[in-house]
Amino acid sequence: ETGVTQTPRHLVMGMTNKKSLKCEQHLGHNAMYWYKQSAKKPLELMFVYNFKEQTENNSVPSRFSPECPNSSHLFLHLHTLQPEDSALYLCASSQDNGDFYEQYFGPGTRLTVT
Amino acid sequence: QQQVKQSPQSLIVQKGGIPIINCAYENTAFDYFPWYQQFPGKGPALLIAIRPDVSEKKEGRFTISFNKSAKQFSLHIMDSQPGDSATYFCAASGGSARQLTFGSGTQLTVLP
Numbered sequence: 001e002t003g004v005t006q007t008p009r010h011l012v013m014g015m016t017n018k019k020s021l022k023c024e025q026h027l028g029h030n031a032m033y034w035y036k037q038s039a040k041k042p043l044e045l046m047f048v049y050n051f052k053e054q055t056e057n058n059s060v061p062s063r064f065s066p067e068c069p070n071s072s073h074l075f076l077h078l079h080t081l082q083p084e085d086s087a088l089y090l091c092a093s094s095q096d097n098g099d100f101y102e103q104y105f106g107p108g109t110r111l112t113v114t
Numbered sequence: 115q116q117q118v119k120q121s122p123q124s125l126i127v128q129k130g131g132i133p134i135i136n137c138a139y140e141n142t143a144f145d146y147f148p149w150y151q152q153f154p155g156k157g158p159a160l161l162i163a164i165r166p167d168v169s170e171k172k173e174g175r176f177t178i179s180f181n182k183s184a185k186q187f188s189l190h191i192m193d194s195q196p197g198d199s200a201t202y203f204c205a206a207s208g209g210s211a212r213q214l215t216f217g218s219g220t221q222l223t224v225l226p
Contacts, residue, residue, distance in 0.1 A: 002159065033213075040123070043158070043203065043216040056213065090157050101207065102148070103214060105157030 003027040004106035006091050012112045013081065021076040021109045023091030031096040032074040033103065034066060037088040049074060050096050081113045118206050120217025127194055128225050135189045135202050135220045142185070143209025149178065149189050150203040152219075158203055162189075194224045 003026045013019050025032065034046040048056035049068040063085075065077040074091055088108040094101040119138045127133045137147075148163035164171045164178040164187065171178045175192040191198055204217040 002157065004157070040218065042118075042218045045213055048213060092157075101212070101214065102160060102163070105150075105159065107155065107157050 002104045002106065004091060004093055004104050006089075006106035006109050008109060009107065010110045010112075012114060013078070014114055015081060015083070017081075018077070018079040020078065021089055021091075021111075023074040023076075023106055025072055025074075025091075025093035025104070025106075027093055027095075027104060029093040029095045029104075030071050031094045031101065032068060032071070033092040033094075034064075034074065034076050035090040035092065035105075037090055037108065043090070047076075078111075081111075083113050086111055086113045118204060118215050118217045120204050120220060122220060123218070124221045124223075126223045126225065129195060131194050131224070133191050133194055133198075133222055133224070135204070135222070136186060137188065137204035137206075137217050138184075138186045139206050139215075140185065141206070141209065141215075144206040144215075145208035146206065147178070147180065147187050148205050148214070149176075150205065150216075152201045152203065161202075191222075194222075196224045196226050198222065199224050 005024050007022045031050045036044045046060045047066040063080050067075040090108045091106040092103040094103045125133050149161045150158035151161045152158040162173045162176050164180050166182050177190040180187045201219045201221050203219045205214040207214045
């Protein structure tokens with residue numbers, strides 16, 4: 001295991017539902033990330049939190065709302081999603097040393113929007 | 115300019131073969147080039163990484179070759195095994211692009 005856990009591992013939700021994805025890292029890192037992984041496409045960076053502050057939002061629709069209450073926990077709140085949002089959502093963490101990021105990924109949440 | 119182009123999309127080799135996966139980039143400010151390995155049902159795991167001050171790096175059976183002038187880097191897997199069957203992603207970061215930019219992935223199958 002990488003030290004990054006995600007729950008739930010699988011989620012099926014309707015377009016009108018509200019759900020949340022949870023990520024927890026046990027590595028003492030200070031930066032956390034949400035990625036979207038769709039078939040045959042590069043990993044898409046969604047959000048970055050550094051020292052609990054959101055430092056990047058890569059034009060993600062407002063139906064995705066991140067929350068980072070502390071440097072060990074990261075949430076992704078979901079509401080009124082579309083079928084095209086079905087994907088594997090990956091959380092990652094790293095230690096921001098100002099140079100590059102050696103990122104450690106969780107196992108992901110497989111999301112299906114019906 | 116932020117893209118990292120990866121090829122091939124899929125690759126099948128026999129056990130003991132040497133699969134080679136290639137990546138190309140445009141941003142000359144990139145200075146960190148990792149490779150990730152992803153098994154089904156798992157998140158990507160960092161496999162090996164290189165900085166542009168060296169042309170080659172080996173860790174066990176995995177080797178990164180780096181060609182700065184061509185802006186290309188590749189992953190070689192020596193004596194490949196069926197357990198190496200996975201999806202491999204290259205990535206790059208550096209300069210103003212502090213976050214990783216990933217390639218689209220290569221699905222490798224090593225036949226017994």
